[in-house]
Amino acid sequence: MTTETDARDLQEGAAHEVLKKVLTEAMGPLDSLDAARAAQTVAEYQELLKVIVQHTPDMEVETMAQSMAEVLIERGMAQGIEQGMVQGKAEGIAEGETRAKQMNILKLLQFRFDTIPQALTDQITSIQSLALLDMLFEQVLAAQTLEDIHWQNHKEG
Secondary structure (H helix, E strand, O other): OHHHHHHHHHHHHHHHHHHHHHHHHHHHHHHHOOHHHHHHHHHHHHHHHHHHHHHOOOOOHHHHHHHHHHHHHHHHHHHHHHHHHHHHHHHHHHHHHHHHHHHHHHHHHHHHHOOOOHHHHHHHHHOOOHHHHHHHHHHHHHOOOHHHOOHHHHOOO
């Protein structure tokens, strides 16, 4: 009887190790997945878990598969957070560049023409296009008077 039990234990141990290896290898490409794909993969692992549990009730596969699903969820969340941070940083840089160009135009206007009407200040600070701000800067630089600047060409919309 001991030999039978030992043989069964060895088989279960070997099956457990094979399953562990297969699942570990399957997780490798997950580092490059986006959050939606990671969620789909988690669902696939949960389905795999159900199939494995049905066919191997005596093994600790369920616990291992649940742990792997938790790892996948954590990776997906971490990747989502990282993507959000990268996107937020890029948006912050773009906003800063826009604001700097707006302020440079206002400083140049003030330096060249002393007083700037509030409506003109509001119009300049409402422009978000870097290309429009660059063109406006060049026009302000070349203008002899405020009337020389073609303000209507710099309205967005």
